Amino acid sequence: MTLPWVLAVLSLLPLLDAQSPTCTNYTVPITNASLDQISGKWFYIASAYHYPEYKELASKFKASFFYMTPNHSEDTIWFREYSTIGDSCIYETGHLTIFRKNGTLLKYENGTRHFGHLMLPKDRRTFMLAAFPEDPLKMGLSFYADKPEVTPEQMEQFYEDLKCRGIKKSEVLYTDEKKDLCKPLERQHEEERKKEDKRAKTDTALD
Template sequence: MLATLALFVGLPLALGTEPSPSCAPLIPVTFDNSTVPQILGEWFYIAGASKYPPHVAQMRAVTFGAFSFSPGSHEDELNITEIIRMNETCVVRNSSRVQVFHQNSTMKQVTDDEMPAVARLIQSDKDLMILNHIETDLPNLILSARTPNVSKEHMEEFKAQLHCLGFTEEDVFYTSTEHACPLPGDEDSEDPQLG
């Protein structure tokens, strides 16, 4: 779940509370043989909103998040390495994997210590990952990107999707690069949690 949380972009949200009549439905990506290779590599958590209380609690606690997907032991399985700052502590987790289901175009994150999270990847720019978790009927949307910042246009797209789901500015949680944890390979890694 935390692998797919949010990164900070210093743009104010001007979200209304009523969905616009021009809202288009979220269109999930149809998984094919090229989908999985396109999502491999490093991602940064940008922003997220949820009405599901456990997700809200996690989003509130995370001030920075980065994660990477690498090939798993099976064709439709990915390993995840997460680097997050929860409250004031940086934590590296390598204990989860993602199973990709082509038949219904979903992704299921399985960890050793949490309940599985199931999400749909929403169609967007190739350098964005917008996930809609479907293990609950409550609305939620999470934005990650290949870089720790996104363009104004990409943020506007995400804000429009949030607006259509009925979220307000107060519902959205961001992370910030000023709270960044050292990434693996950073020689200045001083945080003892990042062993």
């Protein structure tokens, strides 16, 4: 299943972004520092899409969180995602390809390429991904934070960026951490990793 935040195609920045200082820039090249900034655990907070396929997909997510581990030398990101869709927890892992110059992330799925423009607001506890920014009929924006509950100021930045791209606040689809069903699986995976690390340390000591 396509990640809710792996969206968009490579494109040019709309003129409106250059005119409004409140819009988060998403033509900034990706650096090691920006990769470090998005490393770790994130929560999918909300999104709004004009593209029907992405809009339909986003409507199915009740809750979602994920882990990202960038590899600077290989320009890839290893991800682990836990999504509550309907009455099920869907777990997915894989790699994203980083296009530093264009500021985009790429995921291949079922022979299809999905691009997303990385957007880093001033608040380092959040980030966004833009979808089809050159096409008003398809454009969209997704919003992520390092905690499942965001501040009014963080949410307002998301709303401002939606406005910059001609997307109405009424189009936003929100997630709800209270509906999350994936925490038990996450805990199971954490316990398994701890056991693997312990065995690895024991084997190293024996060598």
